[in-house]
Structures are given as structure tokens and as C-alpha cells.
Amino acid sequence: MAATLAFWYEFASTYSYPAAARIEAGANTAGVAVEWRPFLLGPIFAAQGWTDSPFNLYPVKGRYMWRDLERICAREGLPFRRPSRFPRNSLLAARVALIAAGEGWGAEFTRAVYRANFAEDRDIADADVIGGVLSALGRPAAPILARAGSPEIKQRLKAQNEEAVALGIFGAPSFTIAGELFWGNDRLDEAIAWARRAVAA
Amino acid sequence: MAATLAFWYEFASTYSYPAAARIEAGANTAGVAVEWRPFLLGPIFAAQGWTDSPFNLYPVKGRYMWRDLERICAREGLPFRRPSRFPRNSLLAARVALIAAGEGWGAEFTRAVYRANFAEDRDIADADVIGGVLSALGRPAAPILARAGSPEIKQRLKAQNEEAVALGIFGAPSFTIAGELFWGNDRLDEAIAWARRAVAA
Numbered sequence: 001m002a003a004t005l006a007f008w009y010e011f012a013s014t015y016s017y018p019a020a021a022r023i024e025a026g027a028n029t030a031g032v033a034v035e036w037r038p039f040l041l042g043p044i045f046a047a048q049g050w051t052d053s054p055f056n057l058y059p060v061k062g063r064y065m066w067r068d069l070e071r072i073c074a075r076e077g078l079p080f081r082r083p084s085r086f087p088r089n090s091l092l093a094a095r096v097a098l099i100a101a102g103e104g105w106g107a108e109f110t111r112a113v114y115r116a117n118f119a120e121d122r123d124i125a126d127a128d129v130i131g132g133v134l135s136a137l138g139r140p141a142a143p144i145l146a147r148a149g150s151p152e153i154k155q156r157l158k159a160q161n162e163e164a165v166a167l168g169i170f171g172a173p174s175f176t177i178a179g180e181l182f183w184g185n186d187r188l189d190e191a192i193a194w195a196r197r198a199v200a201a
Numbered sequence: 202m203a204a205t206l207a208f209w210y211e212f213a214s215t216y217s218y219p220a221a222a223r224i225e226a227g228a229n230t231a232g233v234a235v236e237w238r239p240f241l242l243g244p245i246f247a248a249q250g251w252t253d254s255p256f257n258l259y260p261v262k263g264r265y266m267w268r269d270l271e272r273i274c275a276r277e278g279l280p281f282r283r284p285s286r287f288p289r290n291s292l293l294a295a296r297v298a299l300i301a302a303g304e305g306w307g308a309e310f311t312r313a314v315y316r317a318n319f320a321e322d323r324d325i326a327d328a329d330v331i332g333g334v335l336s337a338l339g340r341p342a343a344p345i346l347a348r349a350g351s352p353e354i355k356q357r358l359k360a361q362n363e364e365a366v367a368l369g370i371f372g373a374p375s376f377t378i379a380g381e382l383f384w385g386n387d388r389l390d391e392a393i394a395w396a397r398r399a400v401a402a
Contacts, residue, residue, distance in 0.1 A: 048259055058249055060371045064382055071381075071391075170261045180272075181265055186387040190272075 003199040004033040005191055006176045008164055009110065010041045011094060011124055012053070012087035013172035014069050015185040017114040020173070021078055023188060024107055032195040036106035038097035039164045040090065040157070041172055048170075053087045069118075072185070079119035088117060089125035095148040095157055096130055108137055204400040205234040206392055207377045209365055210311065211242045212295060212325055213254070213288035214373035215270050216386040218315040221374070222279055224389060225308055233396040237307035239298035240365045241291065241358070242373055249371075254288045270319075273386070280320035289318060290326035296349040296358055297331055309338055 007023055009016040027034045045054070055062035066082055073080035093113045100109040112133045116122040122129045131141035147153060164174075168181050175182040175191035178198045182191035208224055210217040228235045246255070256263035267283055274281035294314045301310040313334045317323040323330045332342035348354060365375075369382050376383040376392035379399045383392035 048261075058371070060249075060369055064369060064371065064384060067382070068384070068388075168261055168265060170259070170265065181268070183265060183269070184387070186385070187269075 002031055002033045003177065003195040004035050005195040006035045006037050008037045008039055008167075008169055008172060008174040008176065010039060010172040011090035011097070011110075011113055011117060013041060014055070014065060014086075014118065015072075016173040017118045018069075018072050018076055018078060019185040019188055020107075020110050020114050022076065023192075026188065026192050027195075030192050030196045031199065032192055034107070036097065036101040036110060037160060037164075038094040038101070038106075038110070038157075039161050039169070039172070040094055043161060044165060044170060056086070079115070081119055081121050083117055083121050085123070088123060091125075092127060092130055092145075092148060093124045095153050096134070096144060098153055098156055098160065099144060099147060105137065105139070109133065109139075112137060203232055203234045204378065204396040205236050206396040207236040207238050209238045209240055209368075209370055209373060209375040209377065211240060211373040212291035212298070212311075212314055212318060214242065215256070215266060215287075215319065216273075217374040218319045219270075219273050219277055219279060220386040220389055221308075221311050221315050223277065224393075227389065227393050228396075231393050231397045232400065233393055235308070237298065237302040237311060238361060238365075239295040239302070239307075239311070239358075240362050240370070240373070241295055244362060245366060245371060257287070280316070282320055282322050284318055284322050286324070289324060292326075293328060293331055293346075293349060294325045296354050297335070297345060299354055299357055299361065300345060300348060306338065306340070310334065310340075313338060 005027060007019070009020055023034055045051075050057060053062075055065050070080060097106060097110055097113070100106040113124055113130070116129060116133060117124045124130065127145055131145055134141040134144055167176050169176075169183075171183050173185055173188070175188065177191060177195040180194055182188075182194070206228060208220070210221055224235055246252075251258060254263075256266050271281060298307060298311055298314070301307040314325055314331070317330060317334060318325045325331065328346055332346055335342040335345055368377050370377075370384075372384050374384075374386055374389070376389065378392060378396045381395055383389075383395070
């Protein structure tokens with residue numbers, strides 16, 4: 001009986017990129033299952049009075065983040081190119097990721113979208129780009145993109161965001177397990193360890 | 202020839218408490234020297250338009266931080282009691298810490314003040330509390346407190362803060378080495394490793 005760590009991520013979130021890249025390997029080793037939970041930070045930031053990423057609102061913090069991310073990617077052997085536009089609108093990608101998670105290919109789709117945004121500087125808000133990602137994964141792009149715009153998926157993403165807020169989530173990546181919240185790529189190992197102890201208990 | 206890691210801390214900063222507790226042991230093991238650099242976040246936050254700690258301004262983030270800090274202290278075996286007042290005014294403690302750092306007892310004074318604030322819920326803004334900390338360390342409280350109010354020390358703390366801003370520091374704890382900035386208790390090990398490589402290079 002494996003514990004399940006919920007991985008809450010936002011496709012525009014820079015630190016979610018390295019987290020998405022390594023969560024599966026770390027969780028597998030620990031015997032922990034991962035639940036892929038895309039959500040949107042936009043509405044959560046807006047509720048705090050922010051109309052842009054805090055990394056843009058506070059340029060000193062933003063400068064630090066880009067250098068920090070560059071160091072992290074170098075350390076983890078992840079390709080990285082600073083996107084020419086930040087943050088990119090992640091609504092379509094999040095909706096498709098919801099479909100993907102429901103069908104068991106959430107991990108590979110998610111990693112491919114992060115790569116497109118943060119290693120290839122492609123516009124993930126563009127349906128052609130997401131369609132290209134889907135095709136490269138051997139998924140039928142047109143019907144999936146159509147379903148992403150359906151009331152059902154729109155409603156499910158809304159509900160997912162409401163759940164994030166109810167769990168006290170305010171940033172990405174976040175990890176939740178057994179009433180505990182962990183925020184940040186730098187909390188991933190601790191979150192996995194917590195989940196492993198939750199199984200043992 | 203040891204590399205020197207500059208440790209930038211603010212006595213009101215919650216995450217600086219575990220960093221101050223463990224930085225010396227980690228740095229010693231790596232053959233890295235530590236420079237104790239107290240500074241004030243108040244003027245830096247004010248320049249961003251914040252008149253209070255972001256953990257108070259954004260209560261959801263604040264709730265998370267207190268639980269996160271509790272988990273970290275439990276893991277590190279550090280005593281912790283949530284202060285009845287947060288943040289506490291750290292001006293006097295920072296001035297005394299500057300004196301202490303100059304005389305080679307910055308580490309022990311700093312750790313004692315963090316313990317007073319975050320384990321004993323004592324008001325570190327109070328000269329009697331800081332005097333008590335000094336006496337417990339076998340230091341003559343009265344002359345040190347008098348010197349802390351001197352124009353020389355006031356000016357040096359101001360200059361230290363200007364240096365922090367010039368280094369791109371926007372939060373605490375921060376660590377600087379060879380043009381690199383690391384922010385957060387969770388970056389301490391990486392900062393030490395960076396400093397160690399700086400020596401080797």
C-alpha cells in the first residue's frame with residue numbers, strides 16, 4: 001500500500017520545472033506514488049493583489065531566481081534557456097495536463113511542456129505548440145485540444161484550483177501528503193520522506 | 202587558504218534561526234570560514250513597499266512558514282516556540298552583533314539571540330534582554346550596549362545594509378561567495394559546497 005504524494009504544479013512556475021523533472025525518480029525509489037495536480041497560480045496571486053509574477057513585481061528577487069534556476073538546472077543536468085517571455089499563459093497546458101493525468105500520461109506530458117517553456121523558449125500558450133507536444137508523445141492532438149476546451153475540463157480545473165486554495169497552497173511547486181504542505185522544489189526530498197514515513201506508520 | 206562564506210542574517214528572520222544554528226558545523230567540515238554579517242530587512246522591505254513582514258502581509262504564506270519552521274526545528278533538534286510577537290525589532294541586536302563579529306564572538310552571540318527570540322519568546326528589542334544575553338556569555342553588558350548606540354556602530358550597520366543591497370540581497374538568511382548569492386536556509390549546503398569549490402579552483 002503505497003503513500004501518494006500530490007504534486008501541485010503550474011506550467012509558468014520556474015521552480016516547478018526541476019521538480020517535475022526529478023519527482024518520479026525520487027518517489028519511485030522511496031516507494032511513493034505521485035499524483036500529478038496541475039493548477040493555476042494566476043487566480044491565487046490575484047487574490048493577494050498581484051497582477052503579475054512576484055519575480056516581475058520584485059525585480060531584485062527575479063534576478064536572483066533566474067540565476068538560482070540556472071545553477072539548479074546545471075547541477076541536475078537539465079537543459080535551460082531563459083524564456084523570452086515570462087510568465088507564459090498556462091491555462092491551455094493545465095487543462096490538457098488534467099486530461100493527461102486522468103489517462104496516466106500526466107508525467108510525460110508535463111515534463112515535455114516544461115521543456116518547451118524553459119529549455120526551448122516555445123510559447124506554451126499557443127495551441128499549435130501544445131498540439132506539437134501531444135503529437136511528439138504519440139497522442140491525437142486535435143481531439144485532446146478540443147476536449148481541453150470543454151465545460152467538463154474547465155470545471156475540473158476550477159475545482160482543482162479550489163482544492164489547492166483549501167489546502168493552503170500559495171505557490172508552486174507544492175506537495176501535499178496527509179495534511180502536510182511542502183512548498184518549493186527545495187522541499188521535494190523532505191516531502192517524499194514524509195510520505196514514506198506516512199506509509200510506514 | 203580557506204574560502205570565506207558571508208552569512209547575512211536578520212534577527213527577526215525565522216529561517217535565519219536554523220541557519221545560524223548549523224552553519225558553523227557545516228562550514229568547518231568543508232574547510233570554509235564563516236563571516237557573520239548581521240543586517241536589517243526592514244529598510245529593504247520598505248523599499249519594496251512592505252511595511253511589515255511578508256509573512257504577516259500574506260497570512261496564507263505565514264501559516265505555512267510557521268508550520269515549516271516547526272518541522273525544520275524538530276528535524277534539527279532545535280528548541281522552538283512561536284514568538285508571541287512577530288517580527289520583533291532587531292536593531293539593537295544587530296548593532297551588538299556587529300561589535301561581536303568584530304571581536305570574534307559573533308557566532309555565539311547570534312545563536313543566543315535567536316534562541317531568545319524563537320525558543321524562549323523573549324523580546325530581543327529590549328536592552329535588558331540583550332544585556333542578559335551578553336552577561337550569560339560572560340561579556341560586560343553595560344559598555345557593549347553603550348557602544349551599540351554610538352555613531353560609529355550605527356554608521357557601520359548602515360554601511361553593512363548598503364552592501365547587502367549592492368549584493369542583491371532581498372531576504373534572510375542569505376549567503377554570498379565569489380559573486381554568487383544564495384537565499385534561504387535551504388540553500389546553505391549548496392552555498393558551502395560552492396565556497397569549497399571556490400577554494401579548490
